[in-house]
Amino acid sequence: MQQLTLAYQDMLANNLNRLKSIARSYSKNEDREDLFQEILYQLWRGYQSFENKSQLDTWVYRVALNTAISYVRKEKTQPQIVSGNNLTWVEPHHDGEFQDSIDLLEKFLSQLNKIDRAIMMLYLDDMKQKQISEITGQSTNVISVRINRMKQKFQQLHVE
């Protein structure tokens, strides 16, 4: 158990920012912690039976995106699974042009449907088309077409 916990922590440390950006893209402010916690929990549950059949990065993305895509906001009256010791969301913030570019991308991502958003996030993380295809279940040709369309859309909307 100790070994599993350490391996889980290690995996999480390497992917924390990815997971945060997924939670940020797939939820509104008030739901971010809930979705983030749900993603961490699904990873914890899945990690106990992870068998190295796929790359760890690919597996993490699959679990996180699957959780985020089918995430539906819970009713406010529903009690938290575990109360107290809440995970507090602190937005990362950078200065100047760097932050502007991240904000611009996040704004663009929010305009896409959930599937295109996932593909775009994987593309932005420099995933190869084959990996994106493995994660989404679509052919590399379809992925290529969708990425090109999104790039064109981005250029039309945001290039000065």
Place this chain on the structure above:
Amino acid sequence: MNLEQIKLNWQKQLSSSSEAVKPQAEIDLAIQNNMANNMNIITNKMLAIDKKAKERTLYGIIGFSIIICALSALNYLMFLLSQSMFTIAGTTTWIVWFVVSIFRLVKFKHKTHDNSLCIKSALESKLNKVNKEIKYYQTLVYWVLAPMSVGMILILIGSQALIITFISFFIFWVLGMYCANKYNLRYIDKSLKPIKQEITESLASLT
């Protein structure tokens, strides 16, 4: 701005170290904590959620068992009081219902959703699961509540209870069944249908 440059910034953001997760009560302290401490906090939280989920399942099973045992004991007492054709038929219905519902509940509980599939397969599998859940809750009235009620009513008739006792019990029973069914249908509308809609929309945008 150039997309390739923005892409690089995005990657820098993903690879930078983070202090984003810390417990509410220890915000000041957490600033000084390193990543390892944050990871411990998350792991403990996950362990607590896991434990809580298992406890909930256990309490559910215990609660359900207590209700079923109490009702079965009541039926058995009535059966002992009067072993007429009605009570025998009622008790048989009750036993068959009991076996069938336990079998279906266990079978239903065993179907878990695999989140590590590719998005397309995961969505299809989840849609399939949600559809089965909706059907399960919609038909609960036919395969749980109806046979349970028929069994109870037959036993009551056979036990030759006073008409006033019979009517009071019958009204109480029907109200209970009505509320249980209403609660199930509400759960479908509030929880399952929004999930189904989300999944259907995402699947449509995949194709």
